Amino acid sequence: MKVRLKDLYIEFFLLGIQLLGGGYVIVPLIQQSIIDKRHWITNEELVNFYAISQSIPGIIAANISAFVGYKLRGKRGAATALLGIITSPIISILIVALIVDYLLKISFIQSVFWGVGVAVIILVYLTIKEMWKNSLTDITSWIIFLGCFSASFFFKFSPVLAIISSIIIGVSYKLILKRCEK
Numbered sequence: 254m255k256v257r258l259k260d261l262y263i264e265f266f267l268l269g270i271q272l273l274g275g276g277y278v279i280v281p282l283i284q285q286s287i288i289d290k291r292h293w294i295t296n297e298e299l300v301n302f303y304a305i306s307q308s309i310p311g312i313i314a315a316n317i318s319a320f321v322g323y324k325l326r327g328k329r330g331a332a333t334a335l336l337g338i339i340t341s342p343i344i345s346i347l348i349v350a351l352i353v354d355y356l357l358k359i360s361f362i363q364s365v366f367w368g369v370g371v372a373v374i375i376l377v378y379l380t381i382k383e384m385w386k387n388s389l390t391d392i393t394s395w396i397i398f399l400g401c402f403s404a405s406f407f408f409k410f411s412p413v414l415a416i417i418s419s420i421i422i423g424v425s426y427k428l429i430l431k432r433c434e435k
Contacts, residue, residue, distance in 0.1 A: 256293060256325045258333045264291065265318050265337030272314055272342060273369050279314040279338075280380040283321070293325055300387045308416050314338055397422050 268282050280303055287293045294302075299317075302324075306316035315335055322334025349356065356362045389395055397419050404410035404418075 256330070258326060258329060261322055261325060261330055261333045262337040265322070265334045266340055268318075269314075269338045269341040272338075273373070277313065277380055278373060278376045279317055280383065281376055283317065284383065287321060294321055296383070296387055298324065300384055303384065304388075308420065393423075393426055 264286060268279065268286060271282055272278055280299065283294075283299055284296070288296060288299060299321075302317050302320040303313075305320065306313045309316060315338055318334040318338040319331040322330035322332070324330075326333065389398055400422075401410075401415040401419055405412060405415050
């Protein structure tokens, strides 16, 4: 089934409307909309897109959207999904920028921001839980995870270096496995 660019734009536009709290929120939203409802990608593909999006510069939600769009419709799909995901936040930012001083003085708005912050924590937890299930599938992935976690937590190892190290170790391991299978 070929996804129409119009449908791709609309789906990501609707996701963009829901992106209160940052890019991490997109993972459960994509799971619900793009995976469960539309069946456009798999959970494994989402985990891979998320991992790559974390490892490269840019906005996580925009990066993931571009990867999904590219998988579905190539370069045009990537551009369409990216445009869809950023349209509503750009409109929102422009509107809020015009009235931000007024909004910050309203106690109800302050409460809304607090509530959104709490909701984001829940969504980040759900994202971690889902990625945990899909990423830590064998002893090697557990060893890499525990090594990077320990280095980051106990020795203040840079998260960027932890990601780079994980990539190098993971690729090296897979290459060694392929050579041993021959």
